[in-house]
Amino acid sequence: MKFLLGALLAALAAGAAWAQNTNDPREPSGPMPRQDLKSDRELELERRSDSAGGPVRLPAWPKQANLVEFFVSNPRGFRFFIDAASLSLSNDFVVRYTLVARSSSGVANVSYEGMRCGGAGLVRIYAYGQAERWALQKSEWRDIDPSSSPRWQRELRSRYFCPNGGFVKTVAEGLDALRRGGHPEVQNSLQR
Numbered sequence: 001m002k003f004l005l006g007a008l009l010a011a012l013a014a015g016a017a018w019a020q021n022t023n024d025p026r027e028p029s030g031p032m033p034r035q036d037l038k039s040d041r042e043l044e045l046e047r048r049s050d051s052a053g054g055p056v057r058l059p060a061w062p063k064q065a066n067l068v069e070f071f072v073s074n075p076r077g078f079r080f081f082i083d084a085a086s087l088s089l090s091n092d093f094v095v096r097y098t099l100v101a102r103s104s105s106g107v108a109n110v111s112y113e114g115m116r117c118g119g120a121g122l123v124r125i126y127a128y129g130q131a132e133r134w135a136l137q138k139s140e141w142r143d144i145d146p147s148s149s150p151r152w153q154r155e156l157r158s159r160y161f162c163p164n165g166g167f168v169k170t171v172a173e174g175l176d177a178l179r180r181g182g183h184p185e186v187q188n189s190l191q192r
Helices: 002-022 040-047 151-161 171-180 184-191
Strands: 067-070 078-083 094-103 108-116 122-130 133-136
Touching (some): 108 151, 151 171, 171 184
Antiparallel strands (some): 067 078, 078 094, 122 133
């Protein structure tokens, strides 16, 4: 046993010495990412990733009193809510929110998501919740696809957070859109 431990320590020391001797300060340390192996779409999604850097701060668990219901067409037995206390806007125009999808039997699916307006829009799941605890997710930005994305994400984008291809500029504007059943810009364009 002592022999194995000694051999392991010697191998670690040799590896550290080799790394120290081969580390040229002009060269970046560690393996370089192979940008040429990524598709143009992957590079574009990375470019449009959260620019704030670092981990996303998860909100407090949603409270019933803070839930604002919003309309989703053909909800298939679910009611959808945004936790008003979790709604935030970042400097890079990402709307973050806690979504609560409650089934007719009362079971709630909870997620913390981010939405980026512009074009077809992008969405990202930061965490799922269960038993009043968050579980972080390693997810990437995805397009909000009219044919395959969940209906609630399409509704949040088109009716509430990204009106007519724009974006809400304040939390109050986003909450107002949720409480009204749609952003005033969307409602006004439908009346014309």
